[in-house]
Amino acid sequence: MDFKTLGENIVARAKKLGADEAEAYLQRSKSFNVTVRNGEVETLQKSVARGLGLRVFIDKRLGFSYTSDLSLESLEETARKTVELAGITEAKPWQGLPDFGPGILPGLDLYDPEIAGVPDEKKISIAREAEKTGRGLDPRITNSYGASFSDSEGETGIYSSRGISYAFKETIFSFGVNLVAGEKDAMQSGGWSSVKRFFKELDSVEDVARIAVQKTVEKLNPKPVATKKVPVIFDRYAAPSFWMGVLLSLDGDSAFRETTFMSDQLEKAIASPLITLADDPTVPRFVGSMPFDGEGNITRRNVIIDKGILKMFRYDSQTARKAGVKSGTIAGRSGYRSMPGASFLCVTLDNGTESGDSIIHGIKEGLLVTEMRGLGTDATTGSFSVGCGGFWIVDGAVAYPVDGVTLGGSTLELLKSIDKVGNDLDMRGGFNSPSFRVAELTVGGKK
Amino acid sequence: MKRRLFIKDGAYASALMASIPIVARFTTREVEALLVPGLEEDGGVFLPPEDLKKLLEIALGRGGEFAEVYMERRVVNNFSLDEDKISSATRGVDMGIGFRVVQSEKTGYAYSDELDFAKLKEAAGTAAHIASGNVAPGVRAFRTIKPPSNYLVKISPDGIAAKAKAELLLRANAIARAYDKRITQVSARFSDTNKMIRIANSEGLLVDDSQTLSSLGVSCNAIQGGQRSSGYEKKSGSYGFEHFDIKLTEEMARKACAMAIRTLPAEDAPAGEFPIVIEKGYGGIFFHEAIGHSLEADFIRKKVSCFWDKLGQPIASPVVSLVDDGTYRGGWGTVNVDDEGQLGHDTRLIDKGICSAFLQDRISSRLLKMEPTGNGRRESFRSMPIPRMTNTYLLAGESDPSDIIRSVDKGIYVVKIGGGNVAPTTGRFVFSVGEGYMIEGGKVARPLKGIQLMGNGLDVLKNISLVGNDLLVIGGGICGKGGQSKPTGFGNPTLKVDVITIGGRKI
Numbered sequence: 023m024d025f026k027t028l029g030e031n032i033v034a035r036a037k038k039l040g041a042d043e044a045e046a047y048l049q050r051s052k053s054f055n056v057t058v059r060n061g062e063v064e065t066l067q068k069s070v071a072r073g074l075g076l077r078v079f080i081d082k083r084l085g086f087s088y089t090s091d092l093s094l095e096s097l098e099e100t101a102r103k104t105v106e107l108a109g110i111t112e113a114k115p116w117q118g119l120p121d122f123g124p125g126i127l128p129g130l131d132l133y134d135p136e137i138a139g140v141p142d143e144k145k146i147s148i149a150r151e152a153e154k155t156g157r158g159l160d161p162r163i164t165n166s167y168g169a170s171f172s173d174s175e176g177e178t179g180i181y182s183s184r185g186i187s188y189a190f191k192e193t194i195f196s197f198g199v200n201l202v203a204g205e206k207d208a209m210q211s212g213g214w215s216s217v218k219r220f221f222k223e224l225d226s227v228e229d230v231a232r233i234a235v236q237k238t239v240e241k242l243n244p245k246p247v248a249t250k251k252v253p254v255i256f257d258r259y260a261a262p263s264f265w266m267g268v269l270l271s272l273d274g275d276s277a278f279r280e281t282t283f284m285s286d287q288l289e290k291a292i293a294s295p296l297i298t299l300a301d302d303p304t305v306p307r308f309v310g311s312m313p314f315d316g317e318g319n320i321t322r323r324n325v326i327i328d329k330g331i332l333k334m335f336r337y338d339s340q341t342a343r344k345a346g347v348k349s350g351t352i353a354g355r356s357g358y359r360s361m362p363g364a365s366f367l368c369v370t371l372d373n374g375t376e377s378g379d380s381i382i383h384g385i386k387e388g389l390l391v392t393e394m395r396g397l398g399t400d401a402t403t404g405s406f407s408v409g410c411g412g413f414w415i416v417d418g419a420v421a422y423p424v425d426g427v428t429l430g431g432s433t434l435e436l437l438k439s440i441d442k443v444g445n446d447l448d449m450r451g452g453f454n455s456p457s458f459r460v461a462e463l464t465v466g467g468k469k
Numbered sequence: 470m471k472r473r474l475f476i477k478d479g480a481y482a483s484a485l486m487a488s489i490p491i492v493a494r495f496t497t498r499e500v501e502a503l504l505v506p507g508l509e510e511d512g513g514v515f516l517p518p519e520d521l522k523k524l525l526e527i528a529l530g531r532g533g534e535f536a537e538v539y540m541e542r543r544v545v546n547n548f549s550l551d552e553d554k555i556s557s558a559t560r561g562v563d564m565g566i567g568f569r570v571v572q573s574e575k576t577g578y579a580y581s582d583e584l585d586f587a588k589l590k591e592a593a594g595t596a597a598h599i600a601s602g603n604v605a606p607g608v609r610a611f612r613t614i615k616p617p618s619n620y621l622v623k624i625s626p627d628g629i630a631a632k633a634k635a636e637l638l639l640r641a642n643a644i645a646r647a648y649d650k651r652i653t654q655v656s657a658r659f660s661d662t663n664k665m666i667r668i669a670n671s672e673g674l675l676v677d678d679s680q681t682l683s684s685l686g687v688s689c690n691a692i693q694g695g696q697r698s699s700g701y702e703k704k705s706g707s708y709g710f711e712h713f714d715i716k717l718t719e720e721m722a723r724k725a726c727a728m729a730i731r732t733l734p735a736e737d738a739p740a741g742e743f744p745i746v747i748e749k750g751y752g753g754i755f756f757h758e759a760i761g762h763s764l765e766a767d768f769i770r771k772k773v774s775c776f777w778d779k780l781g782q783p784i785a786s787p788v789v790s791l792v793d794d795g796t797y798r799g800g801w802g803t804v805n806v807d808d809e810g811q812l813g814h815d816t817r818l819i820d821k822g823i824c825s826a827f828l829q830d831r832i833s834s835r836l837l838k839m840e841p842t843g844n845g846r847r848e849s850f851r852s853m854p855i856p857r858m859t860n861t862y863l864l865a866g867e868s869d870p871s872d873i874i875r876s877v878d879k880g881i882y883v884v885k886i887g888g889g890n891v892a893p894t895t896g897r898f899v900f901s902v903g904e905g906y907m908i909e910g911g912k913v914a915r916p917l918k919g920i921q922l923m924g925n926g927l928d929v930l931k932n933i934s935l936v937g938n939d940l941l942v943i944g945g946g947i948c949g950k951g952g953q954s955k956p957t958g959f960g961n962p963t964l965k966v967d968v969i970t971i972g973g974r975k976i
Binding site for chain 1: 557771775921970975
């Protein structure tokens with residue numbers, strides 16, 4: 023049965039069983055994954071999967087269930103159980119399907135029809151070549167975690183009693199390699215990958231291998247640093263983790279319930295005027311894009327921080343209604359097994375103007391962070407602390423690798439003291455950022 | 470942050486395998502399908518032995534030395550309370566079959582969640598593609614294993630009326646609301662996962678297991694002036710519903726509130742090197758991350774772990790003995806059999822400071838020629854088994870916990886560790902501390918916020934100087950590795966690490 027028929031049927035069935043409102047979320051996918059190590063195929067996986075998540079509301083009470091069994095008997099049972107579950111929960115006045123009705127889906131060009139035509143041998147050879155190239159580029163590379171190639175194609179559909187009836191198809195291709203440099207207790211690991219919607223757009227094997235090698239060998243022989251306050255640069259690959267942490271504190275329901283330090287910051291300056299951060303999952307052919315969100319809302323660009331001013335929290339339709347927020351809901355959904363929830367979908371910090379040289383220029387002593395081991399921001403208290411790896415900067419130039427250092431501060435103070443933003447944005451996924459510099463942070467290390 | 474991971478999981482997982490996060494903190498929202506296992510009707514769920522034999526023969530059709538069928542049915546129930554009301558009741562049913570074919574170091578894997586025999590034959594044939602050339606050994610006659618049970622389940626939570634679960638949550642809420650007027654938000658959640666598996670392999674193994682995991686959590690937030698804090702408490706294990714009652718719920722609610730109130734006046738943590746004392750219980754996450762992952766045999770056989778050549782060598786102070794115990798009764802990571810059908814095992818990883826074993830799955834134990842340890846685990850039929858911890862804990866020592874605290878003049882007292890990650894190659898870890906205090910003059914003093922623990926597993930093991938006599942093993946953690954999430958238990962007695970790097974704000 024096609025998604026549309028299946029989705030609309032189960033919604034109708036749930037309504038017949040007593041639901042006021044119902045929404046079906048359907049997914050299917052087909053995936054391939056190979057890992058290669060030391061030139062040999064280590065694992066080869068293929069899978070086909072599908073499933074349904076059903077959300078119903080009865081008198082503003084919520085029930086949800088999911089199943090991977092799409093047989094008619096199972097669907098009937100799922101509809102019946104979900105309606106039963108809604109009977110167990112308590113009513114909340116804001117519960118119900120989103121208020122928006124159907125619209126026109128944008129064509130985002132997320133599906134590569136070539137996926138069927140790429141032979142397994144080709145995929146395996148890409149992984150094999152990536153590893154071989156990486157191992158051959160630098161004598162300091164001593165071992166390999168392996169290389170991999172994955173692809174998958176999938177379809178996602180959403181159907182509701184409010185007339186929403188959408189589906190879209192997507193593909194994703196990726197390959198990468200993880201390497202080890204050095205010997206014994208001085209080993210370091212690193213890697214790199216390329217992830218794209220279209221097979222032909224994948225980065226070259228040489229480029230991925232070269233960056234993987236660089237990201238591995240550059241960490242060799244790190245030195246400890248002493249605890250002190252210095253300027254800190256987050257490079258463009260460490261910065262996305264920082265923004266992820268900040269965005270966790272911008273949950274609308276948490277703000278409404280005053281459980282986040284950002285609660286009272288709407289329309290206030292929370293960051294340096296250099297900072298403009300937006301959620302935009304509408305870029306055609308991009309990995310982070312999608313035509314509709316987890317509640318069937320057609321996606322659009324939303325500015326979260328505009329020149330330092332906080333413009334919005336994230337709400338799904340339930341939490342928005344609860345907080346009295348009229349529009350601008352954004353819901354994520356991690357799959358048919360879970361319910362939608364407020365979430366940013368594809369976040370990018372606007373590019374700045376500083377070149378790599380100018381951003382580091384003038385730093386007498388400081389830290390360049392290339393890897394964050396966590397998100398840093400405590401969404402409740404607003405304290406910022408995280409472990410990281412990177413390089414010590416001396417007299418405006420990168421001097422040597424460091425590890426075992428921590429950063430400590432307050433997220434709001436950190437955001438406000440960003441004094442330079444780089445022009446080196448590289449769009450890679452759900453969180454994207456150019457590098458940026460913070461005037462001063464506590465770097466913790468040895469005494 | 471929610472992302473649509475459905476098709477992306479596979480694509481990202483392998484590219485990101487070097488980073489191994491554990492989320493061991495109770496989050497009231499967003500966790501959904503990960504956490505929770507129960508049982509429904511027993512009979513007729515799984516394929517009969519004769520069908521399994523046919524599928525194994527197809528799987529070995531192109532050669533290969535080993536083939537396996539893993540069947541799973543999982544029912545997950547979640548109940549949560551928010552803003553004084555039972556806000557969500559969800560239920561999920563997942564069922565499917567994974568096929569694995571192994572030829573030396575190579576593995577072919579395919580699964581199907583469509584259970585008609587034609588689809589299953591196709592999946593078995595897909596897994597077979599990895600093999601070539603060798604003549605397969607054939608499928609041996611099945612011998613059924615009936616493992617002894619390490620689970621503490623009398624009453625299946627899946628069969629419990631929603632009302633009984635709701636009552637627990639409402640009681641927790643009432644107690645927490647009355648605890649202190651500074652408590653502003655209360656959430657509570659009961660989850661149960663009920664999983665039935667049947668594993669059959671070409672060597673003749675045939676085993677069934679029913680695993681039930683239950684978890685009750687209470688969390689709250691407090692506000693006073695501009696200060697905010699949170700508190701949480703949870704009880705999780707391979708428990709039946711008989712382990713949860715009103716009295717326990719009330720106690721948990723009080724503890725969660727006490728934590729939030731205690732930590733309201735928290736000050737910024739200092740940065741630098743300090744001695745630390747880790748209270749019994751949550752410190753086990755530390756051993757899980759900082760040591761356990763690096764002892765997993767896939768990292769060992771690939772020589773990418775800092776411990777790969779350390780077997781039989783001293784790697785820790787002599788007061789340190791670490792086990793991974795799949796047989797721990799009622800544990801959150803406890804297994805009767807692992808996901809390859811190997812019996813759960815109590816494995817001494819570090820014996821009085823000496824590295825004495827690794828955590829094995831089938832492939833690693835064959836290639837390393839070491840005994841199996843029952844650590845081949847997988848998230849579901851959708852994934853291949855890999856070496857994973859079960860319940861990892863430090864054995865009790867001889868010190869009195871209060872003497873341990875008294876031995877520190879200026880240091881940090883760690884009560885709850887929130888989560889962290891490790892790079893197995895370097896052993897370098899970082900943890901965030903959920904609840905911690907300064908120790909001043911041998912006494913636990915003011916609360917701190919923003920504490921990060923950072924260091925290298927090898928160094929920390931050598932710097933453990935005192936181990937208490939008060940071992941506590943707990944559950945509730947979900948460990949991620951290679952894109953697969955798995956419940957793991959952990960534990961520790963109160964212990965002292967002579968020096969560790971603290972990342973904080975104050976200098």
